[in-house]
Amino acid sequence: MSSERLRTAEVEALLTAFGALTDDDERYAFLVDVATIREIQDMAQRLAVARLLDAGEHYARIQELTGASSTTISRVSRSLNYGEGGYRSVIDRLGPAAEGGDA
Secondary structure: OOHHHHOOHHHHHHHHHHHHOOOHHHHHHHHHHHOOHHHHHHHHHHHHHHHHHHOOOOHHHHHHHHOOOHHHHHHHHHHHHHOOOHHHHHHHHHOOOOOOOOO
């Protein structure tokens, strides 16, 4: 789906909702309410993969550290390198993952 078609009024409202939350406890509570446990775990895994890719880790090591499939790692890599810049913004603020640390 193109990003133009995804950026609906409902998605804009969701973005505004996340921006209105002031601390991690509020963000966590909203995330648990709005997404399934599996969706949250998948998003967290993708962020860990992106940070490890950015740190220069190889696919096999990322699979070992995160349990992500090679397909997931490849998709995250494509988004990291050719996507909208969301991963880049977050990684620039958080820094890359430390091996075996916060992945």
